[in-house]
Amino acid sequence: MEVHFIINPYAGNGQGIKRWRQFEQQLAIPYQSHLTKYEGHTMLLANELAGRATKENPVCLIAIGGDGTIHEVLNGAIHFKNVYLGAVSAGSGNDFARGYQAFKTSKQVEQFINTVNSSSHDCGVVKQGGTTKYFINNFGVGFDALVAGIANSSSLKRSLNKWKLGKLSYPYYVIHALFTYKPFKLTISREGKIKQYQNVWFVTASNQPYFGGGMKLSPNSNTSDGQFELTVVSNLSKWKLLFLFGTVFLGKHTLLKEVEQFAAMEAKLIFDEPVMAHADGETQKLATGQNKIQITVQKKAWNLAK
């Protein structure tokens, strides 16, 4: 098996390179390492390396970074067989490690190489205009995408990351976005049924329970069941939305009448105006003039190295 570490040195404001230096000193197996040089480079590297995999010589790609780095590895490697994906958490949110499993030590990576202990998991598929994107944790439109956008360009996150406190910044961005966000109208079409929602704060498709750095948004999500869960939050005041973010860490927000949650294998989302979206916390540029997004799931589409 070929083992490749793909390292985002800047993830978690430098945690990426620190974690790699620790791993590198202790690894006693043959491997290759690749430091990413720019946004999008991770996906290109993953695509090239996964393309080398054969049945006789599988490839294991281990992302060292945050959820955005793992997202790019998935998008680069998804079309190839005989590939195993693993991760070492070095971001500020690290929801992948909560919903799946990440390597904590180099010994664990070595154990994987000896045992090839793996499991297959689903990924979400988002189609919009002519583009297709895959998500591993969640895909969201609306308020959470605005929060992700503010967070990704924020210096506060970078400062808190220095003290490994990056996830503390999320509640601050929520409050910041609360005062600039404008709810939208949404139509969801699925299984031949159409439902309209007014004053939507956000709609999120979840493949696993956690989002936003440990919030248990979708408690019933399972990464191998061939479905995703849609959470629609609509028709609530700013203050109740804040209350929702207080309850979501315990997964109790689903008791609120303004929160609707259901499982689906396919759904079409239609918006009345341009929207902001994120996939695994990475802000997505949607095609202009496109107000329809189709979400499906690809069952057991990738292998987790563990």
Ligand SMILES: Nc1ncnc2c1ncn2[C@@H]1O[C@H](COP(=O)(O)OP(=O)(O)OP(=O)(O)O)[C@@H](O)[C@H]1O
């Ligand atoms: N060398 C690089 N220079 C600039 N950006 C990079 C580089 N390598 C990767 N990136 C980009 O950094 C972004 C953020 O990465 P990632 O999510 O892993 O870290 P993070 O934002 O610190 O963590 P978290 O998402 O957990 O808060 C990704 O969009 C990725 O494309």
